[in-house]
Amino acid sequence: MLLDARIPDGPIETQWERTKFDMKLVNPANKRRFTVIVVGSGLAGASAAASLAELGYKVLCFCYQDSPRRAHSIAAQGGINAAKNYQNDGDSIYRLFYDTVKGGDFRAREANVYRLAELSVQIIDQCVAQGVPFAREYGGMLANRSFGGAQVSRTFYARGQTGQQLLLGAYQALSRQIGLGNVKMFPRTEMLDLVVDEGRARGIITRDLVSGAIGRHAAHAVVLATGGYGNVFYLSTNAKGSNATAIWRAHKRGALFANPCFTQIHPTCIPVSGEYQSKLTLMSESLRNDGRIWVPKRKGDTRKVSEIPEAERDYYLEEKYPSFGNLVPRDVASRNAKTVCDQGRGVGPGGLGVYLDFSEAIGRLGRKAIEERYGNLFEMYEKITGEDPYSVPMRIYPAVHYTMGGLWVDYKLMSTVPGLFVAGEANFSDHGANRLGASALMQGLADGYFVIPYTVGDYLARHMGEKLDPSQPAFVAAEAEVTGQVAKLLAVQGERSVDSIHRELGGIIWDHCGMSRNAAGLRTALERIPALRQEFHENVRILGSGESLNQTLEKAGRVADFLELGELMCKDALEREESCGGHFREESQTPEGEALRDDERFSYVAAWENLGKDKGWALHKEALSFEHVHLAQRSYK
Amino acid sequence: MTATVGFLRSTLGKKAVMAVTGLILFGFVFVHMFGNLKMYQGEEKFDHYAEALRELGKPLLGPGQALWIARSVLLAAVLLHIGSAWSLTRQSRRARPVRYERHQLVQSTYAARTMRWGGVILLLFVLYHLAHLTLGWAHPDFTPGKVYQNVTIGFQIGWVSAFYIVANLALGLHLYHGLWSLFQTLGLSHPLWSPWQRRFAATFAVAVTVGNVSFPIAVLTGVVR
Amino acid sequence: MRLRLKIWRQASAGATGGMVDYDAPDVSPDMSFLEMLDVVNERLVAHGQEPIAFDHDCREGICGSCGFVINGIAHGGQKGTTVCQLHMRHFKDGDELTLEPWRSRAFPVVRDLMVDRSAFDRVIQAGGFVSVNTGTAPDGNSIAVSKVHSDLAMDAAQCIGCGACVAQCPNGAAQLFTSAKVSHLGLLPQGQPERFLRVEAMVAQLEEEMFGSCTNYGECEAVCPKNISVDFIAQLNRDYLRSKVVPVRRARGAAGAG
Numbered sequence A: 001m002l003l004d005a006r007i008p009d010g011p012i013e014t015q016w017e018r019t020k021f022d023m024k025l026v027n028p029a030n031k032r033r034f035t036v037i038v039v040g041s042g043l044a045g046a047s048a049a050a051s052l053a054e055l056g057y058k059v060l061c062f063c064y065q066d067s068p069r070r071a072h073s074i075a076a077q078g079g080i081n082a083a084k085n086y087q088n089d090g091d092s093i094y095r096l097f098y099d100t101v102k103g104g105d106f107r108a109r110e111a112n113v114y115r116l117a118e119l120s121v122q123i124i125d126q127c128v129a130q131g132v133p134f135a136r137e138y139g140g141m142l143a144n145r146s147f148g149g150a151q152v153s154r155t156f157y158a159r160g161q162t163g164q165q166l167l168l169g170a171y172q173a174l175s176r177q178i179g180l181g182n183v184k185m186f187p188r189t190e191m192l193d194l195v196v197d198e199g200r201a202r203g204i205i206t207r208d209l210v211s212g213a214i215g216r217h218a219a220h221a222v223v224l225a226t227g228g229y230g231n232v233f234y235l236s237t238n239a240k241g242s243n244a245t246a247i248w249r250a251h252k253r254g255a256l257f258a259n260p261c262f263t264q265i266h267p268t269c270i271p272v273s274g275e276y277q278s279k280l281t282l283m284s285e286s287l288r289n290d291g292r293i294w295v296p297k298r299k300g301d302t303r304k305v306s307e308i309p310e311a312e313r314d315y316y317l318e319e320k321y322p323s324f325g326n327l328v329p330r331d332v333a334s335r336n337a338k339t340v341c342d343q344g345r346g347v348g349p350g351g352l353g354v355y356l357d358f359s360e361a362i363g364r365l366g367r368k369a370i371e372e373r374y375g376n377l378f379e380m381y382e383k384i385t386g387e388d389p390y391s392v393p394m395r396i397y398p399a400v401h402y403t404m405g406g407l408w409v410d411y412k413l414m415s416t417v418p419g420l421f422v423a424g425e426a427n428f429s430d431h432g433a434n435r436l437g438a439s440a441l442m443q444g445l446a447d448g449y450f451v452i453p454y455t456v457g458d459y460l461a462r463h464m465g466e467k468l469d470p471s472q473p474a475f476v477a478a479e480a481e482v483t484g485q486v487a488k489l490l491a492v493q494g495e496r497s498v499d500s501i502h503r504e505l506g507g508i509i510w511d512h513c514g515m516s517r518n519a520a521g522l523r524t525a526l527e528r529i530p531a532l533r534q535e536f537h538e539n540v541r542i543l544g545s546g547e548s549l550n551q552t553l554e555k556a557g558r559v560a561d562f563l564e565l566g567e568l569m570c571k572d573a574l575e576r577e578e579s580c581g582g583h584f585r586e587e588s589q590t591p592e593g594e595a596l597r598d599d600e601r602f603s604y605v606a607a608w609e610n611l612g613k614d615k616g617w618a619l620h621k622e623a624l625s626f627e628h629v630h631l632a633q634r635s636y637k
Numbered sequence B: 001m002t003a004t005v006g007f008l009r010s011t012l013g014k015k016a017v018m019a020v021t022g023l024i025l026f027g028f029v030f031v032h033m034f035g036n037l038k039m040y041q042g043e044e045k046f047d048h049y050a051e052a053l054r055e056l057g058k059p060l061l062g063p064g065q066a067l068w069i070a071r072s073v074l075l076a077a078v079l080l081h082i083g084s085a086w087s088l089t090r091q092s093r094r095a096r097p098v099r100y101e102r103h104q105l106v107q108s109t110y111a112a113r114t115m116r117w118g119g120v121i122l123l124l125f126v127l128y129h130l131a132h133l134t135l136g137w138a139h140p141d142f143t144p145g146k147v148y149q150n151v152t153i154g155f156q157i158g159w160v161s162a163f164y165i166v167a168n169l170a171l172g173l174h175l176y177h178g179l180w181s182l183f184q185t186l187g188l189s190h191p192l193w194s195p196w197q198r199r200f201a202a203t204f205a206v207a208v209t210v211g212n213v214s215f216p217i218a219v220l221t222g223v224v225r
Numbered sequence C: 001m002r003l004r005l006k007i008w009r010q011a012s013a014g015a016t017g018g019m020v021d022y023d024a025p026d027v028s029p030d031m032s033f034l035e036m037l038d039v040v041n042e043r044l045v046a047h048g049q050e051p052i053a054f055d056h057d058c059r060e061g062i063c064g065s066c067g068f069v070i071n072g073i074a075h076g077g078q079k080g081t082t083v084c085q086l087h088m089r090h091f092k093d094g095d096e097l098t099l100e101p102w103r104s105r106a107f108p109v110v111r112d113l114m115v116d117r118s119a120f121d122r123v124i125q126a127g128g129f130v131s132v133n134t135g136t137a138p139d140g141n142s143i144a145v146s147k148v149h150s151d152l153a154m155d156a157a158q159c160i161g162c163g164a165c166v167a168q169c170p171n172g173a174a175q176l177f178t179s180a181k182v183s184h185l186g187l188l189p190q191g192q193p194e195r196f197l198r199v200e201a202m203v204a205q206l207e208e209e210m211f212g213s214c215t216n217y218g219e220c221e222a223v224c225p226k227n228i229s230v231d232f233i234a235q236l237n238r239d240y241l242r243s244k245v246v247p248v249r250r251a252r253g254a255a256g257a258g
């Protein structure tokens, strides 16, 4: 299969402009005749559904929560980037573009990233107009903070709840369209399959999570905005319900899956406190501005902090990276934390944690100042751990946070299945091998507000007057398959709980396909995962029926998909014998132990084609070329 | 027109009516208490005051007319107040058909929690009170116009005074929440002065209660005889 | 530590429910309340009983999915805390805990501790937005917004739509939730054109949904995980009363769907 990213030629600055001009348009009268399905009500989904409905299309929108307002975008804390240059500190669209490509360690498409930077400006305007209460200066102008190592202040924020406020903005726009009858909302409804007919996406099969009813929904185009798949690891900063089901079932229907192994592990999360742990909580990166990270010099040192003299503390980041110190990028900070813990110098339960110490900052700035900067974060930490970070250092440990991989899409965000579009974290598009802070919210909204409404229209314009008919054989067949899968799961009646198997899968992937990877480890994982998958299908225990609300059944369906996706992640990681961004192959590092890219062999997007049940995958490569940002090895020394 | 009807149907509309009528009622109760203080100036002054009430508005209005106007306003207020209280209460009951096995209130004041029963007590009191000191039906030895006498004789009976005292304590509570609550209801609260609302409510609630409770006590203790 | 739990079990909206006793041995003080329930559920499944259903997703106090009444208090009574953020160290060994779903006519029980809060969505759909289509926005800094107002708006905007205010209110009123959205948008210049239409429409929907009426108990504020202040209820009432006088007539001409 030849992958055509449909990137327009000509100067990068005008590519999007020209693409829009070349698009076919649907006249207002005809828009009403088209139905578009949007799966997901997060930043990407809600903004897309609302914008499409505003244009006049009929929209069906789905989410698994009881309200679209609860999509996991709500949890984003830090902020959203935009090249507004309000601070007059030399920011520009080009600089944001440059930083993002470089931050992605040269594994993203220049054209997409440039468009993202270009649209970032409009996003802020749109959100302000919706009533998003961004932080303001006393003069009444929008405030900015700097984020993720960028040298300019371009991050807009609303206290520690930027994601929440942006999502509520989109949710309000969506609610308005629901009220006007332009969008039909299906909450507590999970997409379980994609319907493909004559090689084009025609609709989806869903399960009503309350009644258990399986339903067919037909549309002229389908947009997936179902978020990330970090929950493959069981423990992550994602919501409990976050899943890969929608994109994975689409993948099995022919959509290629790109860079599955690119996952971002966030350095500052609250460590695991016990076996029962159900999810991990992020502590904003901003903490690293004033906190100093250290571990005891001596192995297995169990003394209380107060008893460890300064001389016996190892501020390993400051030692190793004099210029960036505690502010090195996420992947570097995470990897180093793992290293010291593997050396047996970790602190807290299981030795899986490092100290983030504010005593020096409190001494220098006073408790008051620290309280103003991080008050709410310190509270959250105390709520969860019961420890007071003002008196004892925080304990932090890396946790899975974001998945750069996702369904492969071209410049117009269409997957390899015509009529199937993918937006937000669910696609692979803009972050390459590592995502910079505050850029995912930007991408979700760029896709939803400003790309999808155009590109979907362009696609629809080419398919005038097609009838929708959910009684087509393709629908019947897909529904039968889904019903079969559900019945099969319920029939097992084995011994093991869904969670226990999910936890085990998470363990395998965390150990072998986590912060650092090597061939041997990945091979072990590739043996263990299929075995565990078999164990699951023969020995899982799900009580209750499929004809009613059944949360265990929901979980089981998701875990079944993770058990397949997990395998592909390891396969992809094994294939890519280089280190780049979040993907660190121990075989490929500099003498100082830094990530070493191999642009000769791996400057491509790995897009995997599913060959069908037990037939494995075929790898397709989309070559990446860099004309504007010249390839360079990242260094933070 | 339809707008105003819709307004009065809406819960917020009814609440506003409660607040306004509540305010009127409060106004009456306060003035009433104040006027009754004349009791301490002796029979003559007090009866003369009661008499004067009936002469109010002369020469524009004839004898007693002003009083009748006032009475009709009061009556309307009480009816509206009770009417909306009743329908709001019913609506709130309907809003929770299945009760909690266990429900624990955390922040609300005792006054807030007793508004409804307090109101009922007040209603009963007013009815009795009218029969007692206005119409004389419930009075052992009632002489129209001899207000001072009526009061002093009336309060000689222990349980009557007791009832007055209880009712007026209830009124105090009702006002303590009510006078604060109406700021919220009419949207008059504001971070700047909301602390003062509490003080305002407290002051007047106490003033009215102390004033009113003092009368029966004064009679029983023989300060007024 | 060991706990005794009395939990409301109800198979479906139609079914009749009741309190059932459960035993929770070896609870760790570091568990969150929901993790404690996870463990209870694991044991139930192991013993062939269906697990207790409860809503949850983010488990970090921001999505508003979780929430039930613990010993008579919505979210369990820790200031500014949702049940998913409530940790077991706040309970003592041997405690008996009663768990009930939100009780409100507008929030019918879906199953066990899960309720249907779509009434909240409909209140927002009625007018809890600014009618601005994608692409029409002026520059973000074209209108200055005083820090005081934007901070106050943010205080209100933090509502997570969990429903605890309704659950705790002796009247089953949704005033705090509604006032939070009305105030958030009403405090910002962008929200002005539709200010009075918005409050009228949202209050009308409140009536539709059969919520109770606020008598200013202030219970809602006490259990709100985001500490939304009842001052906003005053603002809701003020704007509603004002919507009944002149300005709104003018507004009615302007602005799109109210």
Ligand SMILES: Cc1cc2nc3c(=O)[nH]c(=O)nc-3n(C[C@H](O)[C@H](O)[C@H](O)COP(=O)(O)OP(=O)(O)OC[C@H]3O[C@@H](n4cnc5c(N)ncnc54)[C@H](O)[C@@H]3O)c2cc1C
Pocket: A039, A040, A041, A042, A043, A044, A045, A062, A063, A064, A065, A068, A070, A071, A072, A073, A074, A075, A076, A077, A078, A079, A080, A162, A163, A189, A190, A191, A192, A225, A226, A227, A228, A237, A238, A239, A242, A243, A245, A246, A282, A401, A402, A423, A424, A425, A426, A437, A438, A439, A440, A441, A442, A444
């Ligand atoms: C704790 C945390 C903090 C973060 N902080 C930041 C930050 O500061 N800045 C930043 O830029 N990014 C941040 N991110 C990343 C960013 O929040 C996400 O990448 C982004 O919000 C994803 O948005 P989305 O719309 O793609 O997906 P989501 O918001 O996850 O929405 C997914 C939607 O799909 C629906 N859905 C999923 N599966 C199905 C299915 N099978 N059927 C039906 N519906 C389904 C869900 O119901 C939901 O509505 C953070 C992420 C986390 C977890």
Ligand code: HEM
Pocket: B015, B018, B019, B020, B021, B022, B023, B025, B026, B027, B029, B081, B082, B085, B115, B116, B118, B119, B120, B122, B123, B174, B175, B177, B178, B179, B181, B182, B183, B185, B186, C214, C215, C216
């Ligand atoms: C002397 C008589 C009375 C006075 C001065 C009075 C005053 C008030 C005031 C000021 C309020 C506050 C309204 C608001 O919250 O905005 C109030 C509320 C209330 N009143 Fe009265 N009232 C009186 C009699 C009654 C009676 C007779 C009843 C019922 C039988 C009653 C029932 C209530 C109830 C239930 C409330 C609370 C409702 C609410 O706060 O919205 N009151 N009253």
Ligand code: HEM
Pocket: B029, B032, B036, B050, B053, B071, B074, B122, B126, B129, B130, B133, B134, B147, B151, B164, B168, B171, B212, B213, B215, B216
């Ligand atoms: C101890 C306290 C009180 C005393 C001593 C008292 C005394 C009196 C007297 C003497 C009268 C008759 C006046 C006349 O006929 O000229 C009267 C009338 C009345 N009182 Fe009181 N009162 C008291 C408290 C209250 C309270 C608390 C209320 C309301 C809740 C109230 C409501 C009325 C009303 C409605 C009338 C009838 C007024 C009229 O239309 O003539 N009183 N009161």
Ligand code: SF4
Pocket: C158, C159, C160, C161, C162, C163, C164, C165, C166, C176, C177, C180, C220, C223, C224, C225, C226, C227, C228
């Ligand atoms: S106001 Fe508070 S309690 Fe009510 S829904 Fe919003 S967050 Fe929950």
Ligand code: F3S
Pocket: C168, C169, C170, C171, C172, C173, C174, C175, C176, C213, C214, C215, C216, C217, C218, C219, C220, C221, C230, C233
């Ligand atoms: S508790 Fe209820 S009565 Fe009003 S102030 Fe809060 S809604």
Ligand code: FES
Pocket: C055, C056, C057, C058, C059, C060, C061, C062, C063, C064, C065, C066, C067, C082, C083, C084, C085
């Ligand atoms: S689960 Fe999201 S708020 Fe509790």
